[in-house]
Amino acid sequence: MKPRQQRMLAVGLTVAGIAIAALLTLQAFKENMMFFVEISEVEKGNYPDDRNFRVGGLVVEGSVQRAPGDLTVAFDLTDLTSKLTVNYAGILPDLFREGQGIVAHGRLNDSGTFIADEVLAKHDENYMPPEVADSLAKAAAAQEAISKQDEK
């Protein structure tokens, strides 16, 4: 083998070796790399009970209850299969609204309610003006009405 080919092999093996090492490490720490726990995983008991953790899900439509006079708020989170009630006292981000994806940090109490000390809002990867969003929502509603009629 020529020296240049030897160097090529050395560089190639180094990069491949590092990539495999990184892949194995990330695979081993997969659980810890997750920023938040899904609601259905919480229901199954797959969450750390000795420390605070984050849950992520969608705010259930019509579930937000604000206490009059202070910042206390209660709402349900869902991942479309399971539900979890969250209590929080503090300032909510601007994007917090019903149907929005949010991430809450805190822990479960004994009655299975999530006591949050921080609530963050996620936003999706779609960008459009309000008019387009409106017409998309209308189109989706019309589609739903049609499919419901078909079912009947």
Add this chain to the structure above:
Amino acid sequence: MWKFFHKLASPPHFYQFAGKVVPWFAFTAIACIGYGGYAGLFVAPADYQQGDAFRIIYVHVPAAYLSMMGYSIMAISAGIGLIWRIKLSHAVTAAAAPLGAWFTFLALATGSIWGKPMWGTWWEWGDPRLTSELLLLFLYIGYMALRASIDDIAKADKASAVLALVGAVNVPIIHYSVEWWSSLHQGPTLVREGGPGMVSDMLYPLLAMILGFTFLFGALLLGRVRTEVLFRERRAKWVREMLLDDGGTT
């Protein structure tokens, strides 16, 4: 084709060639960023969720893209430098590092400014996208620190090239972090199945900004490589002749 590359790898030819190219790159960058900046701020409609706050995307996305592109350029030129022993290649790696670090800083800073009003936080430790991008900044800084600690240029080239190669594993991790793991950061908008998730009035200014930032990076990089080449070849005959020539005419 090969002849062109062989010629380009020789420092005097590269110095001349890059000197001619830089103004064109700079001009294209100004034109694209001028259009993209204006259209992004004044023509593109406000977002249905984020209102006008989404407009920081016109700096954030190009900066983040170039932070990863900069490191990819470094890793490739480091590999070429190690395998083919091309000095110019090492000069490119060395010149790209501070630029990449600044674009990474810009991506982190604009992301943080965007995160506060939208997500409700400046920074979240443990978020895979945020953490891997911060790691990229540390890799750039580590590369520069390693170079600075070795006086002999040839030795510094070799040692830092290995670091540049090893760190390259982080680039795909940043890109796929939002798909592999749950994250506060949303998924990709531009490169995804089903086409970009943006209306064209918002999309075209963003593409113009990405193109403009890329040419800006190119112009700055070529300019920095020229300086690097000049320093490394300061005792070479062609530099002396060029400077004497220039001194005679101006």
